Amino acid sequence: IHSGAIVAAQVTGASAGPLLTPYCITPEARDLVAAGAAAGVAAAFGAPIGGVLFAVEEGASHMNPTILVRTFVCAATAGLTARFFAGPLDGTISWGILGTRVPVEFGRFGDANYYNVLELPLFVVLGVVCGLCGALFNFLNTRLSLWRMRHIGPRGHWRFLEVLGVTVVIVSFNFFAPLIQGGSDRMGAFDAAQALFVDAGGEAISGLFHVHDHINNGMLLFFFAVHFLQTVWTYGLGVPSGLFVPSLLAGATLGRVFGQVVRSIDVAGVVTATPEVYALIGASGMLSGMARITISLVVILMETTGEAEWGMPIFVVVMVAKWVGDHFNKGIYDIHIDLR
Numbered sequence: 001i002h003s004g005a006i007v008a009a010q011v012t013g014a015s016a017g018p019l020l021t022p023y024c025i026t027p028e029a030r031d032l033v034a035a036g037a038a039a040g041v042a043a044a045f046g047a048p049i050g051g052v053l054f055a056v057e058e059g060a061s062h063m064n065p066t067i068l069v070r071t072f073v074c075a076a077t078a079g080l081t082a083r084f085f086a087g088p089l090d091g092t093i094s095w096g097i098l099g100t101r102v103p104v105e106f107g108r109f110g111d112a113n114y115y116n117v118l119e120l121p122l123f124v125v126l127g128v129v130c131g132l133c134g135a136l137f138n139f140l141n142t143r144l145s146l147w148r149m150r151h152i153g154p155r156g157h158w159r160f161l162e163v164l165g166v167t168v169v170i171v172s173f174n175f176f177a178p179l180i181q182g183g184s185d186r187m188g189a190f191d192a193a194q195a196l197f198v199d200a201g202g203e204a205i206s207g208l209f210h211v212h213d214h215i216n217n218g219m220l221l222f223f224f225a226v227h228f229l230q231t232v233w234t235y236g237l238g239v240p241s242g243l244f245v246p247s248l249l250a251g252a253t254l255g256r257v258f259g260q261v262v263r264s265i266d267v268a269g270v271v272t273a274t275p276e277v278y279a280l281i282g283a284s285g286m287l288s289g290m291a292r293i294t295i296s297l298v299v300i301l302m303e304t305t306g307e308a309e310w311g312m313p314i315f316v317v318v319m320v321a322k323w324v325g326d327h328f329n330k331g332i333y334d335i336h337i338d339l340r
Contacts, residue, residue, distance in 0.1 A: 001040035002240045004078070005059070008036025034059035035071045039078035041300065044104050044244075046083060048075040050300030057296045058333060104202040104245060106209050106305050109280075115273040115313060122271070126258050126278070127285050127317040130251060131324025133228070134289020137247075138329050140232045145339055148236060159238045166237060170230055174198065177226065181219050193219035196227075196253070201245035208252040208279040209305075217257050224253040236336070243332065247290050248283040255282015273313075280310060285317040292322050292331030 011032060037059040041051030052072045056063050060071075086103055088095045152158045178194035192211045196204045208215075231246040259278025263271050284301050288294060298314050301307075329335065 001037050001044065001054075001244065002242065004036035004038070004040025004043065005033050006036070008032045008039075030061050031067050031070070034061075034067075035074040038071050038075040041296075042075035042079035043082040045300055045304045046079055046105065047300045047303035048072065048079040050296050050303050051075040051079075053296035053299050054293065057293055058291075104304070106202070106206050106280075106301075108306050109209070109277065109310075114309070115277070116270055118270045119273055120313075120316060122258075122262055123281060123313050123316045124320050126255060126282055127320025128324050129254065129258070130282060130285030130289040130317065131321035131327075132289070133250075133254070133286060134292075134321060134325045135328035137228065137232055137290050138325070138332050138335055141235055141332060142329070142335055142339070144232065145236045145336065149339070155238075163238050166233060170234070173226070177223075181216070181222065191216070193223065196220075196223045196249075201249050205245070205249050205252050205283065208249075208256050209276050212274075212276070214260060215256060217260060220253050220257045224250060224257070227253065235332070243291060244287065247287040251283040251286025251289075252279040253282075254286065255279040258282060277310065277313075280305065280307075281313050281317050284314045285321040288318040289321040289325045290332050292325060292334075294318050294322055 009029070009032075034055040038048075038051035038055035041054050042048040045051075049072075052068065052075050055071050055075075056068070060067070082103060087097065148162075152162055174197045177197045178190055190198065192207055192213070192215045195207065199207065227246070228250050231243075231250060234241040234246075235243055256275050256279040259271075259273070259275030259282075262278075263275060280301065284297055288297055291297075297318055298311060301314055302311055325331070330338070
């Protein structure tokens with residue numbers, strides 16, 4: 001997402017003759033950056049409609065039908081290009097086959113597409129928890145960002161050394177963390193909870209969404225605490241570390257624990273949604289609690305998973321998380337804009 005916006009910003013500042021001159025004026029530059037952010041969402045998640053809504057919700061100062069159409073064309077083109085190259089480059093499909101392969105994909109949920117109306121209060125509770133976690137994340141990251149501004153600065157060797165030091169600490173800790181609570185000591189034989197420390201973001205999220213076996217709740221909570229603090233530490237570093245995938249992973253972990261707990265104590269047979277679905281709903285709530293994005297987040301997750309059936313639970317959790325978080329502070333994007 002950042003990359004798409006950065007490329008668009010560079011285009012507006014390029015001296016490439018009359019072809020790009022119309023985009024160098026301020027209003028056109030703002031619109032092009034918003035379109036670049038939409039293209040980034042579409043390319044990463046295969047969600048062009050969600051990308052456009054993200055640009056409307058977070059990236060654009062204003063919107064009209066002309067800008068909306070241009071942004072959608074940009075996002076759709078980016079999504080098509082990503083699908084054209086992603087599969088063949090990793091060897092899963094042949095050139096020219098436009099499958100579902102995108103850089104960040106979460107897979108389909110199969111037949112697990114129903115839930116009990118009595119579970120809606122549980123979704124609300126999960127939304128409250130995600131909103132509180134999001135507000136805590138924003139508070140901690142704001143304090144850390146203010147410290148960085150005073151003691152490290154925006155550039156220079158201290159900025160580089162901070163990135164190097166944080167990388168060494170996190171990589172070293174995550175290498176040994178899977179062994180803390182037992183389990184296999186061979187990386188290729190890790191269980192689902194241990195693998196969270198070594199898998200890439202999208203792969204780890206997909207595992208939480210689709211592993212049917214019970215995952216150790218203690219290890220999941222340990223990973224959540226570690227990953228939450230690591231995300232607080234890395235957001236704002238001198239690298240494009242991002243927020244989408246880390247927050248989705250934290251929320252999916254918390255949602256998975258929540259789903260497994262409520263199913264284990266459900267003696268009345270009320271809970272019909274699987275823990276995997278609670279992981280999906282928790283992922284959406286955590287990102288909403290941190291960034292306070294709503295409509296675009298719901299659509300992005302529905303496009304990424306192909307599960308429109310879960311639109312209502314996701315909407316409930318997203319809105320509750322946003323309302324709870326707004327009671328304490330602003331979204332993380334708005335906070336960092338104010339800090340600049």
